[in-house]
Amino acid sequence: MAIVQLLMEIEDKNIDEDFKIIYMAPIKAICTERLTEWSPKFSKFNSLCIEVTGDTDVDFSQLKPYRIIITTPEKWNMLTRRWRDYRGMVEVIKLFLIDEVHILNDVTRGPVLEAVVSRMKTIQIFCNTRKGVILTAEALSREITFRFSEEKKAKLTALASAIKTKKIQVSYLLLLLS
Secondary structure, eight states, rough: EEEHHHHHHHHHHHOOSSOOEEEEEEEEHHHHHHHHHHHHHTTTTTTTTEEESTTTTOOOGGGGOOOOEOHEEEEHHHHHHHGGGGGHHHEEEEEEESSGGGGGEEEEEHHHHHHHHHHHHHHHHHHHHHHHHHHHHHHHHHHHHOOOHHHHHHHHHHHHOOOOOOHHHHHHHHHHHH
């Protein structure tokens, strides 16, 4: 139901940007069942599904064309350990669903699910904070005027060139030039 609601919202707002929906089930059999059931339904919404379990040899770069990723906690844990290397992929996750969340109480599988949930919260906080910084820099570049000496401008321009995120770099340079 949550997936359908999100897809309808995206369609209503004519959102063209990429997005991902992660559905996590405790065992491969449930993942296979969901893939079989959902693939024909969601393909009508141009949302391809993929099953990513222990039997699947896949990395983040291969998930680009898929919008609905059906996975197990163990596989998602393995994939997201180096999430910063695939920041663009995790930033577009719009919905994260956990089926049978009661396995948190399971002695062997609970810690993996707990690690995944904790990591996803960290990713969400990081992505939201980063977007907030970009928006603040853009707003400042439009609203505030600073006067710098030529020497200061040169130093700040050099600093802006060292910034890796292009949007922040552009906003920073606009701030300098205003």
